[in-house]
Amino acid sequence: MRPDLLDRVLSLLPARSKRPELQLLFDMLRDYPQRGGKGIRSELLLASARAHGVTPGSERWEGALWLAAALEMFQNWVLIHDDIEDDSEERRGRPALHRLYGVPLAINAGDALHAYMWGAVWRAGVPGGMEEFLAMIHRTAEGQHLDLAWVEHREWNLTEADYLEMVRLKTAHYTVVVPLRLGALAAGIAPQDAFTPAGLALGAAFQIRDDVLNLAGDPLKYGKEIGGDLLEGKRTLIVLHWLARAPEEQRRVFLEQMRRNRPDKDPAAIAEIHRWLLESGSVRYAQDYADAQAREGLELLEEALRSAPDQEAARELQGGVRELATREA
Amino acid sequence: MRPDLLDRVLSLLPARSKRPELQLLFDMLRDYPQRGGKGIRSELLLASARAHGVTPGSERWEGALWLAAALEMFQNWVLIHDDIEDDSEERRGRPALHRLYGVPLAINAGDALHAYMWGAVWRAGVPGGMEEFLAMIHRTAEGQHLDLAWVEHREWNLTEADYLEMVRLKTAHYTVVVPLRLGALAAGIAPQDAFTPAGLALGAAFQIRDDVLNLAGDPLKYGKEIGGDLLEGKRTLIVLHWLARAPEEQRRVFLEQMRRNRPDKDPAAIAEIHRWLLESGSVRYAQDYADAQAREGLELLEEALRSAPDQEAARELQGGVRELATREA
DSSP: OOHHHHHHHHHTSOOOOSSHHHHHHHHHHHHGGGGOOOOHHHHHHHHHHHHTTOOTTSHHHHHHHHHHHHHHHHHHHHHHHHHHHTTOSEETTEEOHHHHHOHHHHHHHHHHHHHHHHHHHHHHOOTTHHHHHHHHHHHHHHHHHHHHHHHHTTOOOOOHHHHHHHHIIIIIIIIIIHHHHHHHHHTTOOOOTTHHHHHHHHHHHHHHHHHHHHHHSOTTTOSSOTTHHHHTTOOOHHHHHHHTTSOHHHHHHHHHHHTSOGGGSOHHHHHHHHHHHHHSSHHHHHHHHHHHHHHHHHHHHHHHTTTOSOHHHHHHHHHHHHGGGTOOO | OOHHHHHHHHHTSOOOOSSHHHHHHHHHHHHGGGGOOOOHHHHHHHHHHHHTTOOTTSHHHHHHHHHHHHHHHHHHHHHHHHHHHTTOSEETTEEOHHHHHOHHHHHHHHHHHHHHHHHHHHHHOOTTHHHHHHHHHHHHHHHHHHHHHHHHTTOOOOOHHHHHHHHIIIIIIIIIIHHHHHHHHHTTOOOOTTHHHHHHHHHHHHHHHHHHHHHHSOTTTSSSOTTHHHHTTOOOHHHHHHHTTSOHHHHHHHHHHHTSOGGGSOHHHHHHHHHHHHHSSHHHHHHHHHHHHHHHHHHHHHHHTTTOSOHHHHHHHHHHHHGGGTOOO
């Protein structure tokens, strides 16, 4: 995220304690935000605020900045807990927090950061901001639950529609829908209804692109382990599309590996499945799907922003979301 | 908690989903609140509100009830995460949530319940309520971090003062200090400064009593596994007092067991340590300490409530806290 926003996030978090144990907690709270996340969501929120007529330096801009800080704090506490839930190894090129400090301390640090996030929302003082964050967390937790429940219950009897429902709940709300809406709220303007379908399509494009990068991305650009989704048994559009068409023997090998917990998976079999997926047309299919969702979302967004107060900022906002489905990292 | 307060908590939580996976999430959110917690903290809050002149049925009473519901929701999401952090087996006589549904789903359900709690705080609309909950969660997370960090780092080189600092942060704020203060805020009255030292002493008494019950309580009355604190390697006043005086061989056996993770501990050795603790004077020492803290806290509280608008309610409030150090469950 941009340096001044990072400073704002850090200004809300405790920095120094005389007790070394509490110093560790404070360092844990400040760890993920300082690992250089891209700040996609806060940028979208601030671009939306400008498109809605909020001028940098104004009092409303301060409100938008606190909401943007809160959104980054949301992203960071969710990542701490996600990494535990998925037992991920890495985050932004370094070991995940629970791999550095153990699961109990990391769960608790995520909870503490969650509470500090509400401090930022409260500080923003933007009417409708609290309700927006409440709805956002409820939807995100529902989507995360769907994803985790499928892993927990070894559920592979899923359609592409199931996947899309999960992704809309888990990713699209907090990545696109809510940043667009918060920008309007920061301007004191009721968010357009069309932001929801636009954001759901653009958010799905964003997540499907992430799934593609996880299998076929450049390890030097992509901050997570390539193939990590396979080890974690994640449902993706790619895998569901491939699974419906794979030769019986490949299907059998895949499902047999997916019945195992992560540490019991056979690395050679996973590497072979990874090759099958890359050689199938399913990565291409998913990327095309993401491109189509991005186009659809962008059209809806352009229409919704036609009457926005600041047209130059509206075009910048559209430029920002245009890359969601084609980014490299 | 009282049935009408449970209804209020449940009214804030989603009940029905057509998707069976989401139905599971909603059932998980409603599980711990429905297991019949005693509602000590919400009762304290409501008693404090009445002592400060809030009359049942009034608009301010509605605010107090939403804050009380939020406090119970806080307790419940914290317990979900605590049970994972401590790998507890039971909660209120049933398996802990993560033992029923797995760690990932339980972490996520705790997060969702945390967010719903803020919905209740927001709904209360009591000036100062948001700030009070923010400070409460920060202190509780710091105390929880101290406790967990000692377990994680096998730290037994601790004084009774260390234990008391941890307990004040982890338990006393949310159990006594904050309920007393929220009752005043619900009445539109600035909380008395003396509520803090009073609540810290009474909260310490409450937790030390809990430690005593965990070792020496009646299994039929106490909702958690007797001796669970030993298996979880918890620092308690009892153990720290005993450790400073135990024969060298008992000390050695104890520290050797405490270096092991829970599943690797030897049940026979733990049972023997349990007996040593019961036979030592340390349980008595801790109970006396709890009684003294309770007396001190109660004196401060009586003084602070001398000018409270409703003296009859103030006496009921004092009666409520009087039992914190001597309860059986």
